[in-house]
Amino acid sequence: MDVVLGIDGGGTKTACAVSRLDGTLLGLGYAGASNPLRVAGGFAGAARAVAEAIEAAMADAGLAGECGPKAHVRAVFMALGGISNDDAARRMETAAREVIGAHNVYADNDAVAALAAAVGESYGVIIIAGTGSIALACDRMGRRARSGGWGYRIGDEGSGQWLGRLGLDAVARAHDGRGPATALTARALRHFGIVSPDDLRTVLYRQPIDAHDIAGFSPEVMAAAGEGDGPALAIVRSAACELVATAIAAARQLGLGSDGTVFPVAPAGGVFSAGEIILGPFREELAACAPAASLVLPEFPPVVGAVMLALERAGAEAVAKSVAGVPGAVGAIDGVVRANLRRSWAELVSRLRTTG
Numbered sequence: 217m218d219v220v221l222g223i224d225g226g227g228t229k230t231a232c233a234v235s236r237l238d239g240t241l242l243g244l245g246y247a248g249a250s251n252p253l254r255v256a257g258g259f260a261g262a263a264r265a266v267a268e269a270i271e272a273a274m275a276d277a278g279l280a281g282e283c284g285p286k287a288h289v290r291a292v293f294m295a296l297g298g299i300s301n302d303d304a305a306r307r308m309e310t311a312a313r314e315v316i317g318a319h320n321v322y323a324d325n326d327a328v329a330a331l332a333a334a335v336g337e338s339y340g341v342i343i344i345a346g347t348g349s350i351a352l353a354c355d356r357m358g359r360r361a362r363s364g365g366w367g368y369r370i371g372d373e374g375s376g377q378w379l380g381r382l383g384l385d386a387v388a389r390a391h392d393g394r395g396p397a398t399a400l401t402a403r404a405l406r407h408f409g410i411v412s413p414d415d416l417r418t419v420l421y422r423q424p425i426d427a428h429d430i431a432g433f434s435p436e437v438m439a440a441a442g443e444g445d446g447p448a449l450a451i452v453r454s455a456a457c458e459l460v461a462t463a464i465a466a467a468r469q470l471g472l473g474s475d476g477t478v479f480p481v482a483p484a485g486g487v488f489s490a491g492e493i494i495l496g497p498f499r500e501e502l503a504a505c506a507p508a509a510s511l512v513l514p515e516f517p518p519v520v521g522a523v524m525l526a527l528e529r530a531g532a533e534a535v536a537k538s539v540a541g542v543p544g545a546v547g548a549i550d551g552v553v554r555a556n557l558r559r560s561w562a563e564l565v566s567r568l569r570t571t572g
Contacts, residue, residue: 217279217288219236219277219287220292220523220526221233221234221273221289221293222293222519223295223519223522224295224326224329225265225295225296226251226348227249227254228347231246231519232519233522233523234273234277234287235523235557235560237527237530238553238556239552239553239555239557240557240560242279242560243277244519245271245273245274247267247268247269249262249428250262251297252299252308254298254426254427259308262311266294266315267316290320290530291321291529292318293324293329294308295323295326295330295518295522296308296324296326297346297347299324300325300362305322309322322525322526325352325362325365327351327362328521329524330352330485330518330521331482332522332525333484333514334480334482334512334516336524339479340480341353341479341482341509342481342482343462343463343482345483346375346487347376347377348365348367349372352466353463353467353472355471361467364465374458374462375487376485376487377427378458379438379451379455380431380432380436382437382454383404383433383437383440384404384416386398386448387400387401387413388413390447391413396446398440398446398447400436400440400445403440404433434486435490437452438490442490442493452497456494456498460498460501460502460505461505463481463502464506467479467481472508473507476508481509481510481511481512482511483513498511520557523557524553527553
């Protein structure tokens with residue numbers, strides 16, 4: 217059986233989906249982080265995580281036998297955080313080929329798969345807010361522009377790490393009397409298992425901690441905002457404004473919307489999974505700042521977008537050809553393939569829920 221593998225990886229986890237060439241998803245697997253800038257071992261470490269996710273996905277699809285895989289892998293598309301240029305993509309591809317036993321291996325930034333999952337083609341803007349944040353814009357000519365993605369030291373505004381850090385900042389300010397009281401204080405004590413905000417110094421500075429640990433507090437910020445906590449609401453609204461600014465900056469580099477033509481803007485990533493508490497202010501800010509932008513909520517997760525791109529690389533007949541033959545432009549997914557992806561993704565999700 218001929219299959220393709222789509223991989224979506226970042227600073228927290230790696231997901232892999234196996235698909236037949238008609239877009240029927242067969243299995244799903246997960247592994248640890250695969251952002252080569254954030255994992256031990258760099259590209260080699262990221263490749264190991266990718267290999268683990270592939271192994272899990274093939275097993276889930278029933279395609280990994282005692283004597284090896286029971287399928288011919290036509291293409292592997294890795295959409296990973298930390299792949300910011302062609303050199304990084306080539307290094308990631310080389311590292312992956314050494315451990316996964318496939319030759320047609322492609323790497324690109326995770327934003328590319330998220331855009332494909334949301335729009336069905338590489339056109340418009342995707343704004344990703346997970347552990348970090350980045351926006352990618354693509355036009356009809358296959359050109360790309362990005363904004364954000366500078367990492368937690370000097371950027372990642374609106375990301376989970378950014379939300380978590382500002383939430384803890386609000387706790388510290390409230391404790392000192394430099395800011396208003398906030399429900400985030402009680403949430404921080406419970407989240408970190410401490411008895412006083414003073415203990416945050418020990419938690420944050422006297423033991424190993426990274427951006428992911430700080431991002432882990434962001435759901436508490438969202439929850440407090442949902443309950444009407446003033447400082448938490450202010451942080452979430454600020455995050456929405458930062459994410460809109462990042463998305464628009466990428467769009468403007470390509471002139472999207474400059475002539476009034478509507479273009480899609482799709483939000484993706486764990487931050488947006490909080491729902492209307494972040495989508496509401498994001499929608500309002502987007503309408504005010506970019507009237508030509510149309511908010512599109514992704515139908516699929518990024519890992520399915522990676523499958524779409526793997527299908528395109530495999531030359532599957534059901535995937536439309538590149539727009540006007542322009543290099544780098546990816547055509548829209550054929551209706552039959554999209555229907556198969558929709559049906560089989562729902563079946564996979566249902567099976568995962570049933571099995572726990």
